[in-house]
Amino acid sequence: MYPKKIANETAEVIQNYLTYQAVRLIIDQLSETNPKKGIWLRQYASSQNIQKGEAFIEGLMAEDKELVLRILKVREYLASEVMEFMPQMVRHNINQANVEHRRQLLERLTGSPSMSSTASESENDDSKPNSD
Template identity: 70%
Template structure:
């Protein structure tokens, strides 16, 4: 097992997910203040690979620099709010899920 590689891959996935959440937040905000831009960002996001947050931002940079700055700001804010709780939540979630899966497995084995 390569814990450092797993951690790097996990961090990249989380970073992309926070980018996605930032975009969703901004689309929601824009739908109230600037519906045209909200529609544009929503359409842009549906046709560009938001699964890779960094590639998404690089592509958006050529289209709308202001939105890129806004997304980065919101993403950073989300990271500050979430990352404090994440390690314990992940450990607890995995532990509880494993207990439940083991219980189900034992039930199936004893039937």
């Protein structure tokens, strides 16, 4: 395993995603304050590869420097707000998902029905009228 390489690639993905979220947020804001510019940014973003955040920003520099500065500011704000919670949330979500997947795998291996389907079946049985 190469934890540092994985961390670098993960950081790049998060950075690109925060750029995407910043652009979406600015488009929403512009749709209320400057609809024409909001439409332009939406069209520009849909015609470019926004998944590569840094290349997207570099391309936008040639079109609208003001929007670039706004994206950078919003992206930095999002990073400062979001990143505080990320490590703990990711660990928790992965642990919870792993527990659920292991439970499902164990049920499949042992052939036992899932507890959730058993519970829903018993609720359905309770809702059926007695034919006595």
